[in-house]
Amino acid sequence: MKITYKLNDAEAVAKQLLRQVKSKTLLFYGDMGAGKTTLISAIVKALGSKDYVSSPTFSIVNEYRAMDHIIYHFDMYRIESIEEAYNFGIEDYLESESWKLIEWPNKIEDILFDDFDKIELELGTDNSRILFLE
Numbered sequence: 001m002k003i004t005y006k007l008n009d010a011e012a013v014a015k016q017l018l019r020q021v022k023s024k025t026l027l028f029y030g031d032m033g034a035g036k037t038t039l040i041s042a043i044v045k046a047l048g049s050k051d052y053v054s055s056p057t058f059s060i061v062n063e064y065r066a067m068d069h070i071i072y073h074f075d076m077y078r079i080e081s082i083e084e085a086y087n088f089g090i091e092d093y094l095e096s097e098s099w100k101l102i103e104w105p106n107k108i109e110d111i112l113f114d115d116f117d118k119i120e121l122e123l124g125t126d127n128s129r130i131l132f133l134e
Contacts, residue, residue, distance in 0.1 A: 002132055004124060004130050005128060005131070014039060023117050024098065024099045025102070025112070025114055026043070026099075026116070027112075028101065029120045030121030030123075031122075033123065035123075037055045040073055044071055044073070049065060049066040051065060055075055057077055060074060060075060060076070061088070069097075069098060069099065070099070072099065073101045074105075076107040079108070082111055085108050117134070118134040119133055120134070
């Protein structure tokens with residue numbers, strides 16, 4: 001699936017994306033500024049959370065509450081090794097039935113053992129965003 005959109009359409013794209021994914025683990029790939037956190041914010045809202053979404057760059061993981069579930073938002077940008085991920089308990093998060101939205105997942109791909117959906121974001125020439133869902 002490929003979607004080209006403007007950032008102000010992120011909420012509609014999030015709803016469309018949630019209808020297409022096959023898992024609760026979403027991996028977000030893309031350069032800095034591609035719109036990963038913006039799209040994740042729209043997804044968290046579409047899942048029913050009223051929490052404020054911000055990038056967990058320094059905390060590594062943020063937790064949001066929705067009606068009857070928890071959403072975990074990870075930013076692995078600052079992770080240097082898989083050992084660092086194990087040190088904060090990544091395996092407990094990955095084994096949970098909760099939604100897991102992971103930015104910069106290439107740093108932990110070797111320990112992803114469950115089903116997941118890959119979402120690639122690119123910046124278009126007209127400041128649009130291009131989403132590819134694998």
